[in-house]
Amino acid sequence: MNAHPDLDESRLVEALKRGEQAAFTEAVSTYTAGMLAVARYYVDPANAEEIVQDCWVTVIDAIRRFEGRSGLKTWLHRIVANRCKNQLRTSHREITTDFSERLEPELDSRFKASGRWATPPKLRFDESADALLENGALSDCLDKHLGHLPENQRSALILYEAHQHKSDDVCNILDVSASNLRVMLHRARQKIFLMVETFQETGEC
Amino acid sequence: MLMCRELAGIASDYIDGELSTGRRLSVQMHLMMCRHCRSFIGNLRASTELLRGHSSARVEQSVIDRINHCVTEALSHRPEAPDADPDSDR
Ligand SMILES: [Zn+2]
Numbered sequence: 001m002n003a004h005p006d007l008d009e010s011r012l013v014e015a016l017k018r019g020e021q022a023a024f025t026e027a028v029s030t031y032t033a034g035m036l037a038v039a040r041y042y043v044d045p046a047n048a049e050e051i052v053q054d055c056w057v058t059v060i061d062a063i064r065r066f067e068g069r070s071g072l073k074t075w076l077h078r079i080v081a082n083r084c085k086n087q088l089r090t091s092h093r094e095i096t097t098d099f100s101e102r103l104e105p106e107l108d109s110r111f112k113a114s115g116r117w118a119t120p121p122k123l124r125f126d127e128s129a130d131a132l133l134e135n136g137a138l139s140d141c142l143d144k145h146l147g148h149l150p151e152n153q154r155s156a157l158i159l160y161e162a163h164q165h166k167s168d169d170v171c172n173i174l175d176v177s178a179s180n181l182r183v184m185l186h187r188a189r190q191k192i193f194l195m196v197e198t199f200q201e202t203g204e205c
Numbered sequence: 206m207l208m209c210r211e212l213a214g215i216a217s218d219y220i221d222g223e224l225s226t227g228r229r230l231s232v233q234m235h236l237m238m239c240r241h242c243r244s245f246i247g248n249l250r251a252s253t254e255l256l257r258g259h260s261s262a263r264v265e266q267s268v269i270d271r272i273n274h275c276v277t278e279a280l281s282h283r284p285e286a287p288d289a290d291p292d293s294d295r
Binding site: 019021024025028029032033036049052053056057060061102103107108111114115116117120121123129132133138139142143157158161162164167182185186189190192193195196197 | 209
């Protein structure tokens with residue numbers, strides 16, 4: 001972990017502005033995952049890769065206009081989101097984010113009619129998340145389940161958790177209302193919870 | 206009185222500090238009395254935290270390589286950058 005991430009970022013931005021190839025190589029490997037997460041929210045995976053690649057080429061010139069108000073990551077994510085939204089506008093595809101229920105059906109079935117738990121959570125996590133992740137099998141399992149989440153839920157979760165974007169930023173990048181974002185995050189988290197619970201209990205993914 | 210099922214539905218909002226004061230207090234009251242829900246909230250939080258340390262949405266090296274190749278090409282065909290950018294809003 002770098003003690004001065006901001007300094008690090010401004011050094012990288014300056015090098016990008018000078019068009020240094022090494023800086024682009026570094027930036028591409030650092031930021032592509034997040035950009036793909038954004039793109040896959042809007043378009044299918046093959047298209048997403050193409051869009052992200054195009055965006056990087058655009059960045060070569062656009063970076064000179066970057067002023068650092070939003071942070072490089074957010075700026076890049078917005079570029080991808082805007083490009084996807086433009087493409088969708090021309091192909092008239094609508095994005096639906098309609099969730100009426102906050103509870104995952106599998107979790108919902110674990111309550112009695114009275115609203116109390118019929119099948120309560122089976123485990124307590126006494127280990128920290130770090131310790132849990134050192135279990136390579138769990139980490140692989142998490143990969144697999146992230147891969148199975150609906151694209152919109154996965155993107156929301158990744159932007160919010162792994163990339164630590166603020167809610168406002170995620171809403172802006174993914175073009176969703178705050179309340180829809182809340183539901184997407186919650187649905188995704190419940191699925192990850194159910195996955196970890198099964199894994200802890202049975203060792204199976 | 207908040208029931209377990211209802212609490213489970215707003216658990217993420219509680220974890221993220223997105224509940225109104227009244228709502229938050231009723232969750233806290235419930236959690237004091239209900240170990241199952243304490244366990245649920247704890248587990249949900251821990252599952253979510255797994256993502257922070259996780260290389261989420263890992264990208265295949267081949268994708269990175271392809272993009273890098275493309276960027277390198279574009280960089281090499283680029284005319285010398287002007288010192289001042291007329292499009293800048295600075
Ligand atoms: Zn309860």
